[in-house]
Amino acid sequence: MTCMRCLPVLGALGVVWAQIGAAARARASELAMQQAKAAAAIDWGGVLWAIIWIETIAILLLSARLIQLVVRYTGYDPFASWDRDRANMRLWMAVGAVGIALAIWGAFKYAPFTLPESASLHGRDIDSLRSFTLSFTFPAFVLVHALLFYMIWRYYNGKSQRAAYELTHHGLERGALIAISIPVFIIAAWGIYVWSKPVHGQAPSEGQRSLEIEVVAEQFQWRARYPGADGKLGRYHYTLIGGENVLGLDFTDPKAQDDILPTLKEIHLPVGALVTIHVRSKDVLHSLFLPHFRTHIYAVPGQKNQVMFVPTITTKEMRRKLGDPEFDYELACNQLCGGAHYNMRMKVVVETWEEYQQWLSQQKPAYTPPAAVTSLKPNLNL
Amino acid sequence: MATSLTRTQVRLHPKELILWLYLATTAMLFAGFSSAYLVQRFSEYWKTFSIPSLFWLNTAILLLSSVTWHWGYQGHRRGNPWQLQLGLMATLSLGVIFLIGQVMGWQMLVKQGFFLAGNHKAVSYFYVLTGLHAVHLVAGLIAVGYWTYKALRYQVDAQGSLGLRLAGIFWHALDGLWVYLIVFLQVNQLL
Amino acid sequence: MATHLGTAVQVASHQDAHHHDHHHKESFWTKYIFSQDHKTIAKQFLLTGFTAGFIGILLSGIFRLQLAYPDVSFPFLETILGKWAPEGRLDPNFYMALVTMHGTILVFWLLTGGLSGTFANLLIPLQLGARDMASPFLNMLSFHFFFWGTVVLFASFFVETGPAAAGWTVYPPLSALPQSMPGSGLGMILWIIALVLFVVGVLMGGLNYITTVLNMRTRGMSPMRMPLVVWALFTVAVLGLLSFPPAVAAFILLLFDHSLGTSFYLSDIYIAGQALPQQGGNVLLYLHLFWFLGHPEVYIVLLPALGIASELISTHARKPIFGYKVMVYSILGIAFVSFIVWAHHMFVSGMNPLLGSIFTATTLLVAIPSAMKIFNYIFTLWKGRIHLNTPMLFAIGTVSFFISGGLTGFFLGVAPMDIPLHNTYFVVGHFHLVMGVSAVFAMFGGTYHWFPRLWGRMMNERLGYIHFWLTFIGANLVFFPMYYMGFGGVPRRYYAFTEFAFTSKWQDLNVFITIAAIVTILGQLIFIYNFFYSMFYGKKAPRNPWKATTLEWSAPVEHLHGNWPGKLPVVHRWAYEYSKPGAPADFIPQYISDEDIARGVRWWEEDFDPSTVIDREEPTEGEKLAVAPETAPSPALSINQKPEPSLPEAGQ
């Protein structure tokens, strides 16, 4: 804290500055009033605010300087009697206690904001694994921090006068190793077990309906494709994209001719069925993110990805459970794909099989055959 | 703790160690490319092509340049500046001939309709890998050129011979890298 | 000091013999810009890294503003950003550019180049008792590549289409197709060039660090006597050497796809009304190559930070680091495992599910050495005498953030749990706490701790406390709530959370985070003020202000070229001899031998001159050979001091 010479200069500058500030403010408001009528080209209000800001900062800085000045010339230092270590120790205790309390409070406060219970079968496994992991990590977070804070409280310089010469302690090290290894192995094993289910190894159970649909990503929207009466999705190739044929379907393939592209931006899924979504992208990476179903897979151009899941709760039921009549399942893009990435939304509706069938029957197939051929294809579900 | 005076230092000159570590990074660079190559090699779009035999001639030239280097360096060790000059000049010229040969090889490929751009990945990788090798080789040529210049002016003294040796290691490594590349690329066309 | 300047240089070995003789007169350029002195290069890295880092953090202030107030217009944004914020509303494409530059700058420039560059350059030669790096010239080049990389990176803000905007991971095809977003035009090319320059710089540094550690330790400095920070920096250099080149390969292929029409990553693309001819490319290939670097990169950031924390905690708790061997093996273990976990970034990319299981197992393995390190830090504090000064506060902060961030790795590292969390704010919270803030705190702590070594002055402690508490509280308030948002499924890299019902619920919390972030960012001004003020007006530092044991404190406060005015120190003990029972002080520096203790050397006194001990040592074989018979006074010694030719020695 030297630089004595700057002090008077700064002090004088401060006074001058305050004068200039006051004058400028007066002048600015005067002008602002004049300009208000004459449709100002300059935003005088903004200038005013800028001045006020600068002045505030200057006053803050000057006050800091002033305190230093007082300290220097009177020799009075309000903090001189502070015990650095004790003060910081107390701050650790206070900040630590408040911090941990806040973390716990936040967990309760924001629990209702987090995703509701899983609306898919495999999601329940994920959620129980997550609860288990949380029941280890949250206490561990609190305990390890408590241990850290205890050390600060017990051994800060002042309370502790001399450190011990302690190089290591085999029992402690071994204990720590075991303490961390157990959760690691449990969580890893459980995780691998759960992982083996959702992605592969799902087959429809007895009497379970199954459904294969396709969801295609592009900048910046989703499109869905449903199989027609044959239950099969037809061929496509990206070079065929263009005009009406937004998905590049190959209409020489009969399986493609009856495929259905829903008109509204919605996906409808029957509850309880094993749904397979084939995911592809027309341009860049996207990601099919269905948070309520704990389902997530990249849409990769040139790669055929798919996910499987079983929706278990209809939209109506979920609305009732949450007490929110507006609730909807949502499909989001979760891999950066450009400027409007944040805006790639599609509504997902889970409903009963009957409702689903009814909705499907209202949709039109993608393929409008040339007039002459129409008669050859009578079963187009129109 | 008792004073232990054991020296565990690596018995290499620091500069030489730096060079070997640098060669390790280069190896990792090409390992990266090779693994990318192998990943794509097994895709359904993979096509092969036949590498012009000129590249094998170039291989021989580059190998020869390592031999001439070694011969020259032996001369230097035996205190024969003349042999060093000759060896280095031969290496330099063979290196330049190799580069010219590479350019000619690329031109042959272009004439056959194999371009860098496009979907023929074996060809694209071929250009990328041989091109990067050529870039490294230019650096090698600069090193060799520098030492040739020094040798011609009889300025390679005892101190300088470390630099000379390092330049040699670098040159041999580029040679080895090329042999690896051409064998790797060729084998992947045959299998 | 003056007496030492006049004495002869005793060159340690023939290795550095030849760079001692061409520094007779140093101009501004050779002294500050093209310096080959490792201490000056450390300062250069520190200043460049901090400058870039501060700009990077300011960028986050801008995009946080957007996230909190997506529908408010901020006219000042138009003033500073021009066309990227028409009418005070941030352009979505530019939002992505800000996020991308923020991530790139902080991960690569501040916490890789800045952190390792500064402390490896400063500490490796000084703590190992070497006169300089193995190759000072390469060291200089290393900084210059880093610097020009910085220039290119920032230049991309001024190109017509804006800087790269595909995220710091620059995944193709977004990054490879200029028609997909403006940032993928020239900005992307500049990004790649900047990164390649950066990598070259980092690798040149790394070659030097490794060689110096392997080859230039002073007598008695066996590997198990090295300070942990040197172990960490050494390991990190090896990590970089093995992992950066494949990433460069990935970037080169990306550049070819971007500009030269190849199809390494591109396939089946229909964009902007046009089907591209490229077929058969493989996007996942890029992801694999990138994360083969990307994950070790996380530890390249983290390990030096933990190494610094080891030094600070041991020194300021006046207690030997607990479980030194376990610490060393943990560093090596983490480094090894970090190479076999990369695909945990790709669990939902559609790769073979079997890989998901394998990488779950390897990923959780990292938890073990990491947790051991945490426990050892806490046990080091146990029964210590904890001096809660600024460096120590920051070191404890590092440990605290490492706990808060590290534990959530359990969620992200397990494939099924990662499904709903991948790319959400949970990830943002996780990596900011565990590697971002934790490493930044270590860097701050290290700066406060080694500032006297760098600039010969102390930083102001009181401002340090204010800075610490503000930043510690602020960073927790910014990043901890992101975990809750992550459990709500809120995706990252979103320009606004207004479009989805499940994201718009969090608006209040977003406002809170933004306010906390802006206060925290402004709080860094205290540090900047303290840093520059102390550089010129700080209290003059004694030679060993923290009463530490390591060798860097045995060299004179003034920077000498060659570090020690006389002989090199010889090491007689490990780096953590604190509070040894029976010793006359609570620390015994590494260069003090038992005979010195018996002789009654009083090293703990403020005006003790270590040279009196160091220069008594028997010269080594190498030194005997190298010392020139005529010990002519060499004015070349001083780099930061004008040579004083008219020393009144003759008259005495």
Ligand code: HEM
């Ligand atoms: C006050 C300081 C900081 C704030 C407020 C902040 C805030 C943020 C936010 C909100 C994001 C996510 C943006 C989005 O997904 O839309 C982000 C991304 C990121 N931040 Fe920070 N950050 C800060 C400091 C740091 C530091 C110190 C690091 C160093 C590791 C860092 C590294 C990153 C990285 C790597 C990303 C990812 C960029 C990407 O998604 O491509 N940040 N930051």
Ligand SMILES: [Cu+2]
């Ligand atoms: Cu998208």
Ligand SMILES: [Cu+2]
């Ligand atoms: Cu990782």
